[in-house]
Amino acid sequence: EGVNPQEYTGIKIQILEWPVEAKVTLGKAAVDIEGKKISMIAATLRPETMYGQTCCFVSPNITYGLYEISPTEIYICTSRAAKNMSFQKITPVRGEAKLLAEISGRELIGAKIHAPLSVYREVRVLPMDTILASKGTGVVTSVPSDSPDDYATVVELAKKADYYGIDKEWASLEPIPIITSPTYGDLTAVAIVKELKIQSPKDKELLAKAKEIAYKDAFYQGTMVIGAYIGEKVEIAKNKVKNDLIAAGDAFVYNE
Numbered sequence: 001e002g003v004n005p006q007e008y009t010g011i012k013i014q015i016l017e018w019p020v021e022a023k024v025t026l027g028k029a030a031v032d033i034e035g036k037k038i039s040m041i042a043a044t045l046r047p048e049t050m051y052g053q054t055c056c057f058v059s060p061n062i063t064y065g066l067y068e069i070s071p072t073e074i075y076i077c078t079s080r081a082a083k084n085m086s087f088q089k090i091t092p093v094r095g096e097a098k099l100l101a102e103i104s105g106r107e108l109i110g111a112k113i114h115a116p117l118s119v120y121r122e123v124r125v126l127p128m129d130t131i132l133a134s135k136g137t138g139v140v141t142s143v144p145s146d147s148p149d150d151y152a153t154v155v156e157l158a159k160k161a162d163y164y165g166i167d168k169e170w171a172s173l174e175p176i177p178i179i180t181s182p183t184y185g186d187l188t189a190v191a192i193v194k195e196l197k198i199q200s201p202k203d204k205e206l207l208a209k210a211k212e213i214a215y216k217d218a219f220y221q222g223t224m225v226i227g228a229y230i231g232e233k234v235e236i237a238k239n240k241v242k243n244d245l246i247a248a249g250d251a252f253v254y255n256e
């Protein structure tokens with residue numbers, strides 16, 4: 001946590017089908033999931049790219065909590081994020097986040113989920129080793145068209161699907177053009193990862209550079225090519241898409 005406040009959009013990614021291991025863990029914790037809306041909360045700085053979500057990442061090494069938000073709604077995130085949310089009018093009681101159960105990121109891998117606005121109707125939870133527990137919610141939604149980290153991760157997962165214990169096709173959904181820019185075309189992250197010859201999600205320094213270039217390029221030069229604001233500058237469309245997601249009940253503002 002730095003000195004500068006960061007405003008994220010918390011995207012609600014609803015779980016449609018649980019992996020067997022997760023069901024066992026929730027059963028042991030006696031959590032009643034019947035008829036409840038249970039969502040992983042992904043923290044993003046790029047709400048305008050949500051049309052291009054191809055999966056959602058968790059860290060296999062992070063423990064997540066299921067937190068009661070209302071009698072019918074449950075959020076999944078780190079305890080650190082839940083605590084922060086409890087001071088932002090996101091939980092029912094100020095300063096309290098009611099933990100229903102804990103679950104390892106590893107047990108969530110393979111869950112079938114619904115990512116709001118994505119052109120893909122159903123996507124999967126996949127592992128990302130570089131997620132920090134100390135930032136955001138510990139959940140990162142994957143937009144390989146516009147995030148170099150996400151693109152490098154899905155390429156790695158598809159290449160070594162057996163090693164990661166996933167189905168190759170879960171990591172092989174095509175990146176979707178969301179934004180076009182004069183410099184990088186309509187798949188910015190793919191172009192920059194190639195240009196910088198990034199080989200793996202572990203190429204930390206190159207990825208930091210790629211992230212910087214991609215962010216500035218989209219924000220200052222980018223135009224939307226999908227969704228409700230086609231033809232509008234990213235700088236303008238960003239807040240419009242965010243506000244639409246919030247109005248639809250699919251997202252909320254989360255600060256830290």
Ligand code: A2H
Binds near residue numbers: 046138
């Ligand atoms: B962004 P900042 Cl399309 N660990 O969302 C690692 N990365 C995390 C994280 C964590 N705990 N929590 C959030 N993030 C990612 C979309 C996106 C993002 C695009 C392009 C760039 C981009 C789709 N993934 O981030 O350190 C999330 O990924 C690059 C700036 O707080 C979040 O936004 O500045 C961003 O990093 C937050 O990074």
